[in-house]
Amino acid sequence: MSDLGRVLRLDARRTALLVAVPVLTGLGTAAACLSLSPPVAYWDNTVVALVDAVRFLGPAAAGLAAWTAVRERPLDYLRDLTARSPATGVLFDLLLLSSAALVSYVVVTAVAVTVTLVHAHAGQPQPLGVLSGAGALVLHVVVGYLTGRVAPHRATAALVLAVTALWAALRIPGVSWWSLLPPAALPRIRLFTTLRPEVFAEQILWTTGLTTALILGYVMWATRRFLLVVPLAMALAATVSATLGLHDSGGATVAPARAEPVCRRWPLTVCVHPALRDALPPLMEAATPLAARLNGTPGAFTTVEQRPAWEPVTVVDGVAAVHLDEDLSPGYAARAVRQISVGLKDARSCTSAAGDTDGYRALVDAWLLGDEPPDIADTRTARRFASWTEQRRRGWLRLHFVQYRACALGPRDFRLPRTTEGRRHEVPRTRPA
Template identity: 75%
Template sequence: MSDLGRVLRLDARRTALLVSVPLLTVVGTAAAALSLCPSVAYWDNTVVALVNAVRLLGPVAAALAAWTAVRERPLDYLRDLTARSPATGVLFDLLLLAAAALVSYGAVTAVVVAVTLAQDEAGHPQPMGVAAGAGSLVLHVVAGYLAGRLVPHRATAGFVLGLTAVWAAARVPGVSWWSLLPPAAFDRIALFTALRPEVLADQVTWAAGLTTALILGYVMWATRRFLLVLPLVVALAATVTATLGLHRTGGGTVAPVAAEPVCREWPLTVCVHPALRDALPRLVSAATPVAARLNGTPGAFTALEQRPMWVPVAVNGGVATVHLDEELSGGFAARAVRQISDSLKDATTCAAPPNEYRALVDAWLLDDEPPAVPDTDAARRFASWSETARRAWLRQHFAAYRACALGPADFRTERPRRPVLAKHVRHAASHRPNRSAR
């Protein structure tokens, strides 16, 4: 009983391994921060940050597990003094190490989720993605510890760190299905798309199957209980099935999803993805002058909507559709309204070199500085017109503007309202009574 007590006290002191929790938490938080976008709180990108964090967190956890196995290997003789199975101590170590790793992973998850909740989050949480990262982390712990058990040498921890780091670095997001094997590498998820749940489920199955196979294989080797062959085969079969599932995806990890937009109704109806609701004030401010100047033309619009990148930018039926920068970097609103003016071009007739007169009108539409054009008379004349006169002129010459066919003659007319007023004056004079004839 005294020997058993010594072993139990030795195992109890293994809780000192929990000092690794702060280290893993710091490493995991730093790794997750690299994948988070500070301006967009999209739940799918939160999951991507957690899964990508394992690419850095996993090798560190594997190296710590291997170091623990190497350090404790010389004390195995104490366990042999008890009637316990030779695999019991190993399983206890794996349980403790996995628990420590998962506690740190849970802390990283809490930090990342708190950052997302602190913003105007959009989308839906993906618990399967969190499980995929946790499964991959436990797989690293098991692989690293068993490597330390089988090769009890001080260099083993360094070798495990290097090998797992190379395995993680070999993942290039979006290049091949191979990069989906844990620890998976994901690109940032664009708005209007979401992670495919079947990809995450295959990753969970792959990590769980391989982890189980490693543990069963070691226990079978240590205890010579070959009845474990059947569950070992089942675990390997699950891993192979998940591998085939990831291979069938062909690297496609996302699918389009609908998103209920958030809108402002005045003075224009402007709608964006809920993750970009902070863009509404500046977008309304930038789009309102353009909408006012295009009023009365075939390019007029009373609503502006953000659409996915695969939907073309256009003005149709009074609705202008644009693309927005997800980071909302400086000038995003100006770039969005410029897309509107560009969409008004006729693709066939505007394929030639840029029309300098159209550029002059675009600068007015977008409140940009007027460009330097060779025809200074046209530029000076257009600059002298009032805002109302320019809008009337654009309604008259919109077809030439769309076709990039504006020329000097279009700017040599009088101010658009003057000919109309003169016509009415002449008409009134022709019907005035001739008092001299009386």
């Protein structure tokens, strides 16, 4: 009984390994925060941040597990004094080390989720992604500890740390299926796309199968119970199946996703991705003057909609489609309005050799966008256009919009008939129905 008490006290003292929890938590939190983008709280990118954290946490946890195994290996003779299986102590150590690593992972996850909730979050949480990260972390612990048991040398912990860190660093996000093997290297997820849950399911199967196979293999080697070869083969088969599934995915981790936009409806209707709802007031303020100046022309619009990056910027049927900077960097609203101006062009005409070579369209663009007028060779026309009132410019644009769209403006287009140059020039108004 005294020997058994000594073993139990030895096992209990191993709770001191929990001091590693603050270290792992700090490392994982720092890695996750570097991947988070607070202005755009997208749940898919929260999962990517957690996966990135595991790429740092995993090697650290593996090195710690290997160091623990090497340090405790000389004390195995105490366990041999009891009737317990030789694998019992190993399984207890794995449980303790895995629990410590998972506690750190839970804290890091809570921090990432809190940061996402505090901001204008959008998208849907990905529980499978969180579980995939947890499985990869446990796998690192098992690999590190069992390596320390098999090769109990002082350099083992450093070697495990170096190898696992190299394994995590070699893969490049979005390049090949190889990068999807845990700990996965996932690219940043753009708006209007989402992570494919099938990838996370394959990763969970891969880590579960390989972790189980490693544990069963060690237990079979330590206890000589060869009946374990059947579950061992099943675990390896699951790992192979998951590997083939990740290979067949071709490295594709994202898929298009519909998002119900958030809108502001006065004086224009402006709709953006829900993650960018903070962009509504600046975008409305920037787009309203341009919409007013284009009123009554074929390029008039009453709605501004944010579209995915792979869709073109257009102005069709009163709807102006724009792209927005996902990080809402300074000047994003002005850049979006400038896209509308570009969308008004006839690309075929404006790319021809004769398209706006004298800068007349740029002169009109500067007025539409509220910019400083450019310097053009025809200073007389520039001074004439600058002397016109706002109403006269709007009336002129309605008459010459076809030339403006085709980048075919010339000096004659800026010479209004004498009857329209008087002070009583008015823009035609349509009667209300």
